Amino acid sequence: MLVLFSRNKCFGQQHVHLPDNLKQQFKLQCIFCRQHPYDSSTLIALNGNTNNSQVNFHNSIVALINGDLDDAYTFTLNTITHIDSVADKSVYHYAYFIKAKILYYKKLYAEATAEYLRLLTIPLPDEVIKSNIYTNLGEIYMQEKNFTVALNYFNTWQQLYGGNGDLYSYKTVSQNKGLCFFYLNRYKEAEDSYLKTIAIGQQLHDTLALAIAYANLANLYYTQLLDSKAIPSFQQSLVYAKKTGDIEILKDANLNMAVVEENRKRFKEALVYRKQYEQLQDSIWNRDNIWKLTSQERKFDAQLNENKIQLLEQQATLRSNELKTRNWQRNTLFAAAIALLIIAGLVYNAYRLKARKNLLISKQKEELDLLNKTKDRLYSIVAHDLRSPVYSLKSNLAGARNALSQNLISEADTALGNAQTTAVNTYALLDNMLHWALTQTNQLFFRPEKLQLAVIVKQVCYDYIPFASLKNISIQQNVPVDVYIQADLNSLKIILRNLLDNAIKYTQPGGSIQITATVEVNKCCLRVKDTGIGMNETILSAISDNTPGKLQQDANGLTSTGFGLDLCKLMAEKNNGTIQINSKKDIGTEADIYLPLIA
Numbered sequence: 001m002l003v004l005f006s007r008n009k010c011f012g013q014q015h016v017h018l019p020d021n022l023k024q025q026f027k028l029q030c031i032f033c034r035q036h037p038y039d040s041s042t043l044i045a046l047n048g049n050t051n052n053s054q055v056n057f058h059n060s061i062v063a064l065i066n067g068d069l070d071d072a073y074t075f076t077l078n079t080i081t082h083i084d085s086v087a088d089k090s091v092y093h094y095a096y097f098i099k100a101k102i103l104y105y106k107k108l109y110a111e112a113t114a115e116y117l118r119l120l121t122i123p124l125p126d127e128v129i130k131s132n133i134y135t136n137l138g139e140i141y142m143q144e145k146n147f148t149v150a151l152n153y154f155n156t157w158q159q160l161y162g163g164n165g166d167l168y169s170y171k172t173v174s175q176n177k178g179l180c181f182f183y184l185n186r187y188k189e190a191e192d193s194y195l196k197t198i199a200i201g202q203q204l205h206d207t208l209a210l211a212i213a214y215a216n217l218a219n220l221y222y223t224q225l226l227d228s229k230a231i232p233s234f235q236q237s238l239v240y241a242k243k244t245g246d247i248e249i250l251k252d253a254n255l256n257m258a259v260v261e262e263n264r265k266r267f268k269e270a271l272v273y274r275k276q277y278e279q280l281q282d283s284i285w286n287r288d289n290i291w292k293l294t295s296q297e298r299k300f301d302a303q304l305n306e307n308k309i310q311l312l313e314q315q316a317t318l319r320s321n322e323l324k325t326r327n328w329q330r331n332t333l334f335a336a337a338i339a340l341l342i343i344a345g346l347v348y349n350a351y352r353l354k355a356r357k358n359l360l361i362s363k364q365k366e367e368l369d370l371l372n373k374t375k376d377r378l379y380s381i382v383a384h385d386l387r388s389p390v391y392s393l394k395s396n397l398a399g400a401r402n403a404l405s406q407n408l409i410s411e412a413d414t415a416l417g418n419a420q421t422t423a424v425n426t427y428a429l430l431d432n433m434l435h436w437a438l439t440q441t442n443q444l445f446f447r448p449e450k451l452q453l454a455v456i457v458k459q460v461c462y463d464y465i466p467f468a469s470l471k472n473i474s475i476q477q478n479v480p481v482d483v484y485i486q487a488d489l490n491s492l493k494i495i496l497r498n499l500l501d502n503a504i505k506y507t508q509p510g511g512s513i514q515i516t517a518t519v520e521v522n523k524c525c526l527r528v529k530d531t532g533i534g535m536n537e538t539i540l541s542a543i544s545d546n547t548p549g550k551l552q553q554d555a556n557g558l559t560s561t562g563f564g565l566d567l568c569k570l571m572a573e574k575n576n577g578t579i580q581i582n583s584k585k586d587i588g589t590e591a592d593i594y595l596p597l598i599a
Contacts, residue, residue: 019166019168019169021128021166022128022132023065025094025129029090029094030054030061030091032044032054033058041062041065042062042455043062043063043458043459043462044058045458052082053079053082053083054091056076056078056082057079057091057094057095059071060072060075060076060095060098061098064101072098072102073099076095076099077099079095080096080099093119093122093124093126094126096115096118097119097129097133099115100115100116100119100133100136101132101136103115104139107143109140109144112140113137113140116140117137120133127161131157131161131166134154134161135154137153138150138151138153138154138173139176142176142179142180145183147179147183148184150176150180154173154177155177157169158173167200167204168204168206171197171201171204171209174194174197175212175213177193178190178213178216178220179216182216187220187223187224194217194220198217201213207240207243207244208240208249210240211237211246212237212249214233214234214240215233215252215253218231218233218256221233222260230260231260234253234256234260238253238257241253247283251280254273255273255274255277257270258274261273311354314353314354317346318346318347318350321342322343325339325343393423396416397415399412400412400415400416403415446574446575447488448486448488448575449486449488449489450486451485451486451487451489452481452483453479453480453484454480456489456496457479457496457515457517459493460496460497461475461477461500461515463497464497464501464504468504468513471507471508471509471510472509472510473507473511473512474511474512476512476513476514476515478514478515479516483517483519483524484598485595485596486576486595486596486597487575487595488574491574491575494568494571495568495572495593496528498565498567498568499528499591500513502589503532506530506532506534507531507532507533508532511530511532512530512531513529513530513531514528516529519597520597522596523577523594523595523596523597524595524596524597525592525593526592526593526595527590527591527592528590528591528593529590529591531588532589534583534586534588534589535581535583535585540581540583543565565579565581568591572593572594575595576596577593577594578593578594579592580592580594
């Protein structure tokens with residue numbers, strides 16, 4: 001099955017690509033970006049005042065550009081909610097446009113369409129935004145396979161804005177029109193659109209656009225059985241896909257070539273492309289699919305069967321050669337001697353091949369053992385550690401229902417609060433289980449990069465300040481802004497979230513949490529210190545030795561498994577760092593994270 005690329009084909013999870021003119025227009029409307037351009041990529045602290053519409057508007061722009069769609073949506077809603085209370089309403093249209101844009105990126109097409117159409121019903125002072133609305137509406141209808149309506153929006157954009165010199169937008173519209181023509185079987189118009197897209201992509205030196213355009217053009221030719229035109233286009237798409245560095249595009253380009261070669265009966269070349277496709281497919285991190293472990297087992301079984309088939313083929317070849325040797329022996333002594341040499345060579349090659357196969361089978365057996373151990377531990381956690389919170393959740397919900405039936409609002413509220421706490425803790429355990437399983441099977445994608453530690457700490461703390469305030473716990477941050485470390489962003493956030501979550505759970509109401517950072521030789525020490533209930537020597541020893549015995553009740557009397565600390569230690573080691581835990585009973589706990597420092 002060939003892959004046809006759409007406008008959003010290369011989008012990953014919450015991937016955002018805003019045109020430069022749109023970014024510039026947003027920043028021109030933000031008073032902070034205008035006055036302090038160096039702050040245009042930094043979130044501004046609200047300091048408890050969520051009514052500041054300008055600060056929320058600035059933060060929504062920063063979060064959107066950075067791809068944090070959930071944060072951007074929250075800031076945008078705060079902007080819209082409080083914009084009526086201020087005299088300056090200049091950002092009114094922009095806030096609603098950002099809201100629609102986020103809905104579009106999250107593929108909530110019905111909601112995004114409603115917002116876009118509402119904006120088009122009112123006078124818009126900004127043509128950049130209006131232009132973007134037409135292209136987005138066309139893309140939405142195209143995703144919903146309403147290609148005729150999509151074409152109308154693209155044609156409207158071309159009539160209104162096609163001559164403004166914005167080659168990037170013109171390239172995108174031309175590409176999408178080609179797709180619409182293709183699905184409407186208007187092949188000549190589709191070809192013209194794709195060729196126009198290629199010309200603009202070459203002018204812009206846009207390898208991503210060229211890879212997609214050549215792939216779609218090849219599919220167009222292939223549909224019309226024009227193999228002489230289709231195959232060079234597929235090959236050209238693969239060349240540009242390798243230059244983009246985009247795994248999704250490269251994966252699909254290899255799949256297209258595999259299908260083409262299979263149809264041409266060139267199975268050896270097809271196998272090379274198919275393996276490239278499978279390797280790229282396996283390298284994509286899919287955190288929403290923990291049951292991928294079972295599919296790997298099936299893949300192993302298939303590979304084992306393939307090995308058996310190959311071994312049988314080799315044995316059949318060997319038997320055939322032996323029969324030939326017997327026939328040659330009937331002729332002459334000279335022919336028999338040559339046959340013996342051939343057999344010896346074949347036996348030696350067969351022995352080497354068998355040894356290689358045995359080594360591969362042994363390695364695959366070790367991988368299967370690891371998968372089984374991971375699966376057994378996951379089953380153990382699901383059967384043991386999840387049983388208690390699920391039962392607690394069931395009991396609290398039953399209590400809430402009973403209280404409501406008797407109109408006991410206070411008791412119902414208490415039961416629902418307990419159920420919510422249990423659900424949050426259970427979700428955190430499941431999230432940790434997912435990351436642990438992905439790490440154990442080497443599926444977790446790590447990309448160490450240069451990170452500003454203060455910004456990461458501020459982002460993570462922002463999510464936990466509401467939970468800490470419910471227990472009247474203060475979170476104090478003292479991380480120098482000039483400290484940069486080498487680490488993977490997602491795994492560092494996982495470590496900080498788990499340590500903060502533990503600090504809040506094990507700290508009594510009215511306590512405090514301090515987050516500090518100090519610079520040592522070639523490394524940075526990030527410390528999370530709380531004034532909680534602490535741990536005794538038995539639990540500390542179990543944490544250090546990775547042995548059972550880490551069960552402990554938090555400040556609310558709920559039992560914890562210590563699974564989050566295991567995950568933190570594993571993530572720190574993946575980032576070439578370490579974690580040290582120091583704690584005293586009834587005094588508090590200090591967690592020191594040591595990570596490589598960048599000057």
